[in-house]
Amino acid sequence: MNYHIIGDIHGHGDKLEALLQRLGYVRKSGCYQQPGARVVFLGDFIDRGSSHRRLLEIVRPMVEAGHALAVMGNHEFNAVAYHTRHPQTGQPLRPHSEKNQRQHRAFLEEYRLHEADTRAVIDWFQTLPLYLEVKDDAGQVLFRAIHACWSAPVIARTPQYLDAEFLQQACKRGTQAFRDVEILLKGPEIALPPGFAFHDKSGVERQHIRIQWWNEKRPVSYREMAMVPSGEAEKLPDQPVPESDIGDFSYGPEEPPVFFGHYWLTGQPAPIGNNLACLDYSAGKGGPLVAYHWQEGDTGPLRAERFISVEAG
Numbered sequence: 001m002n003y004h005i006i007g008d009i010h011g012h013g014d015k016l017e018a019l020l021q022r023l024g025y026v027r028k029s030g031c032y033q034q035p036g037a038r039v040v041f042l043g044d045f046i047d048r049g050s051s052h053r054r055l056l057e058i059v060r061p062m063v064e065a066g067h068a069l070a071v072m073g074n075h076e077f078n079a080v081a082y083h084t085r086h087p088q089t090g091q092p093l094r095p096h097s098e099k100n101q102r103q104h105r106a107f108l109e110e111y112r113l114h115e116a117d118t119r120a121v122i123d124w125f126q127t128l129p130l131y132l133e134v135k136d137d138a139g140q141v142l143f144r145a146i147h148a149c150w151s152a153p154v155i156a157r158t159p160q161y162l163d164a165e166f167l168q169q170a171c172k173r174g175t176q177a178f179r180d181v182e183i184l185l186k187g188p189e190i191a192l193p194p195g196f197a198f199h200d201k202s203g204v205e206r207q208h209i210r211i212q213w214w215n216e217k218r219p220v221s222y223r224e225m226a227m228v229p230s231g232e233a234e235k236l237p238d239q240p241v242p243e244s245d246i247g248d249f250s251y252g253p254e255e256p257p258v259f260f261g262h263y264w265l266t267g268q269p270a271p272i273g274n275n276l277a278c279l280d281y282s283a284g285k286g287g288p289l290v291a292y293h294w295q296e297g298d299t300g301p302l303r304a305e306r307f308i309s310v311e312a313g
């Protein structure tokens with residue numbers, strides 16, 4: 001089996017259709033397919049673009065017919081919470097605040113609140129796993145897929161699918177479930193020591209850094225562990241990060257390859273490490289939609305020449 005692993009689409013059904021065609025998928029009886037090949041979607045289907053319906057009418061049939069697998073992104077998680085009410089209080093699990101509404105607006109323009117087709121799509125989001133291992137016929141793991149961060153200890157204590165009770169827990173700030181879902185779907189962040197800060201891409205001053213969760217150097221400094229815009233790393237301390245902050249994060253070279261999205265990368269698509277590849281190259285903000293072609297029988301390091309991008313639909 002060949003696999004095409006596809007990064008964050010964010011409402012751009014035109015880019016998805018162009019990429020699938022480029023990869024050799026053909027629409028038959030309303031469903032894109034290719035003999036001997038399957039897609040793995042890394043989540044964040046929604047929010048931002050203006051062709052959600054077109055996109056979801058491609059993705060859902062592919063997953064339901066077994067031509068694709070998919071994991072949940074933070075935007076699908078938020079959507080499930082936004083459209084689900086707490087059974088006791090009757091309040092939405094994600095408040096309909098101005099900020100949350102704004103983040104979700106592009107989706108809501110195509111799928112209106114409380115309508116039956118919206119409910120159907122949200123129910124489908126809830127069936128998506130938080131993490132996935134793709135195996136060969138002999139049961140050996142070929143590779144892993146997750147929206148933002150593969151952390152073995154977090155995954156070990158987190159259910160693969162969101163049932164009603166876990167969903168309620170995960171929407172409650174301060175719970176273990178809330179923290180764990182943030183790590184898996186948004187990636188871990190740690191606080192800088194007092195007095196330190198950097199500026200993010202929008203120029204906003206921040207005291208928390210996103211970390212390279214795969215970095216297994218120990219001890220490791222804040223500067224080495226941080227994912228910050230170029231030029232900002234020098235502002236970070238050269239002192240070691242306390243183990244209590246990063247004990248759950250590392251990804252050894254002997255582990256199966258892991259594909260993830262979420263990080264809004266730019267530039268020439270390439271692996272982050274021999275067994276690590278991020279496939280989010282900002283399709284939601286004018287960037288290309290990117291896939292990785294995993295060929296049957298692949299072993300050894302991931303390769304830059306297996307990345308395939310389309311700029312526009």
Ligand SMILES: [Mn+2]
Binds near residue numbers: 008075147262
């Ligand atoms: Mn994301």
